Amino acid sequence: MDKKNLNDKLVESDKTQKVDSEKRDFLFMTTTGLALAGGAIAAWSLIDTMNPAKDVLALSSTEVDLSPIESGQSLTVMWRGKPIFIRHRTKDEIKQARNVLVDDLTHKSLDEERVKKPEWLVVVGVCTHLGCVPLGQKVGDEKGEYGGWFCPCHGSHYDTSGRIRKGPAPLNLDVPPYEFVSDEIIKIG
């Protein structure tokens, strides 16, 4: 197609037919704008289907009965597809967690801020380095140099408050949102 020739013809016919170019621009802009808006809404509706569905969100909280856990024992429960470490801490462990200078920590946080009741520590059992599950829940597990947890993947050591003390992990083990429903039952999530 001879483009120049065609353009000339178009310009000529625009002149003879007195094209309202302002109106043409308006129509072009509104049409394009509407098409883009519609496309964006359609795209979002489709992409949104990949977000958590209602049945997934419905499983977002779980209740745990703490009464069977003796002092010094641990329990692992599932919450949102992840392990939750619950440890009934001994007096020694609590003391160990509190006799630490906060300034010496990688991720500065007081033990008091990380628990609701001193004897119960509740943390998400996922190493903050690259997502492995640390050891230390079972009797006989390696608990690391600080008596808490030890992640075998890349060697991160956590203390009895679940705080990172040594190794590549950047943050303390996460404390999930939870509350005491009664003296011995907690609701996580």
Add this chain to the structure above:
Amino acid sequence: MSSEKNELKGVTGWIDKRLPVFTFINHNLRDYPTPKNLSYFWNFGSLAGVTLVIMIVTGILLAMQYTANADLAFDSVERIMRDVNNGWLLRYIHMNGASMFFIVVYIHIFRGLYYGSFKAPREILWILGVLILLLMMATAFMGYVLPWGQMSFWGATVITNLFSAFPVIGDYIVTFLWGGFSVDNPTLTRFFVLHYLMPFLIVGVVGLHIVALHQFGSNNPLGIDVKSEGDTIPFHPYYTVKDYFGLGVFLIIFFGLVFFAPNFLGHPDNYIPADPLVTPAHIVPEWYFLPFYAILRAVPDKLMGVILMFAAVMVLFVLPWLDTHKTRSAQFRPYYKQFFWLFFINCLILGWVGSMPAEGLYVLISRLATGYYFLFFLVILPILSRYENTRTIPTSIAASVLSDKFGNEKTSTENI
């Protein structure tokens, strides 16, 4: 053309020199010379393309939520409807999209039939199109099985049993298709895999279809070849705008169905989970298969019925050699035009009797209609090709377009 290439500068030009994507787009979607007299019937190719994309996008997202297991499939579809964000929308678009795809493609095919788009030199273009239709039918059938409702299950049973009609090897084929002794979990899982695979094969054949199309360009309502530049206009902006407008109208109808009557074209029995012990009293395929289903039931012999049904599609492959009349467009073929419309109505009748129970008068009607279906292709077209005289054909597209305009518009614009 060569001056076009030189115009590309900067990054675009750098890329285009090494990988001529921009030249390609320019050549096929912008400057591409298109007959200036195309009617709205020429929108349906691009509509089919858009529908294919919609089906693939919604299909991929559905596959992320669907579970291809006989025990879980039905519930996973209900979960999509209730729990997945906009899952109902996703499924209803995909469900009704299948119907819209067939409507668009059937109109596209009838248009080709009416205006002789299958004739030389576009035979391979046509054959590729029929291949797409076959792939679509297989894909749609297997997709309908996936929700694992009653219609899914019994549709799968009946259609796969078609192959048992073949002597000696029939039973082995059916067992092979099922991967067992009845339609069951192995059948469902392989249907899911193939249903996911085949649309991508369709995309491939569509690519070839477009390559073949752009070799000689679009046919047109007059059915005569493009003779000079004056017969054509560039694809952009003229036909991009026309396609865009047609798409708007199409989407209004499509989403009218999706939002206001999403189950209008479906069958309520498919909301009952599959039960291998109970067949629904009146089973019918989806509407787009009804004409072929009618042909199957019209024949009292099992094997012949199956053969005729397959032949009804296969005959389209050889159409360019059945209708060898030199004139393409039905506009200039007075007899062909009448037989064509009769054929069109006949297809609607076949669809209608296909939805009715196979008894009484319906059987007779389906036999007559089946008879005319094949008579049209195998007898009427070859005879017309030989003996039909045509009306006067315009010398060129430009001449015809101008003579249409001379009567009213041209005089009036010149007076201004």
